[in-house]
Amino acid sequence: DGGITQSPKYLFRKEGQNVTLSCEQNLNHDAMYWYRQDPGQGLRLIYYSQIVNDFQKGDIAEGYSVSREKKESFPLTVTSAQKNPTAFYLCASDLGNQPQHFGDGTRLSIL
Amino acid sequence: ILNVEQSPQSLHVQEGDSTNFTCSFPSSNFYALHWYRWETAKSPEALFVMTLNGDEKKKGRISATLNTKEGYSYLYIKGSQPEDSATYLCAFRNSGYSTLTFGKGTMLLVSP
Numbered sequence: 568d569g570g571i572t573q574s575p576k577y578l579f580r581k582e583g584q585n586v587t588l589s590c591e592q593n594l595n596h597d598a599m600y601w602y603r604q605d606p607g608q609g610l611r612l613i614y615y616s617q618i619v620n621d622f623q624k625g626d627i628a629e630g631y632s633v634s635r636e637k638k639e640s641f642p643l644t645v646t647s648a649q650k651n652p653t654a655f656y657l658c659a660s661d662l663g664n665q666p667q668h669f670g671d672g673t674r675l676s677i678l
Numbered sequence: 679i680l681n682v683e684q685s686p687q688s689l690h691v692q693e694g695d696s697t698n699f700t701c702s703f704p705s706s707n708f709y710a711l712h713w714y715r716w717e718t719a720k721s722p723e724a725l726f727v728m729t730l731n732g733d734e735k736k737k738g739r740i741s742a743t744l745n746t747k748e749g750y751s752y753l754y755i756k757g758s759q760p761e762d763s764a765t766y767l768c769a770f771r772n773s774g775y776s777t778l779t780f781g782k783g784t785m786l787l788v789s790p
Contacts, residue, residue, distance in 0.1 A: 571721075600777070602780075607782070608782060609682070609767070609780040609781050609782040609783060610767070610769075610780040611780075612777055612778075612779075615777055625777065626679060657721070657722070663774075664709070664710050664727065664729070664771070664774065665727070666712060666714075666724030666727050667712070667714075667722075667724065667769075667778065668724075669721040669722045669723075670721055671720070671721045672721065
């Protein structure tokens, strides 16, 4: 079955450390997205990519970086510059104006 | 940043009750309105994508309406069941090239 796989499910970051969240899709979707959810907040867009080797900043890109070297993969790196990284991170993909498909998410916490 | 509002923030109903929620969005430059259901410990799943003013869509006991001129969409659940308990998200897109802007969601709890 096609879908989106995010890993790991839980991740712990030490101070000053960069961590990378994985997102892989086998839906052949062109566009991929990273969202962050905090308690009481809606999903906020971090970065998105509409085509391989191209990506754009979303509303809250500071302290994050991404790459899109393959259509299937859109990893998100949470850098040490992100001062408040504790949150739930969701990856999604879509094709045109079709509904977005989501992964199961990664919960990131600070040690 | 576009403003997408959902109300109420949370709702607790009894099994068998019918309920509805509201999603408000900017009435200018409308392209599409999405509804998603997000159950605890699962990923959000799409319910509807609505594009035309006056659209009405239905999926089982769940239906949605769209008014793009006044900037709102209603989601209705008829005869709520405990398995309907979830957070319902709406998301707005103002052009074919833009990204989705999500509301904060309405959390529904249906008690047996």
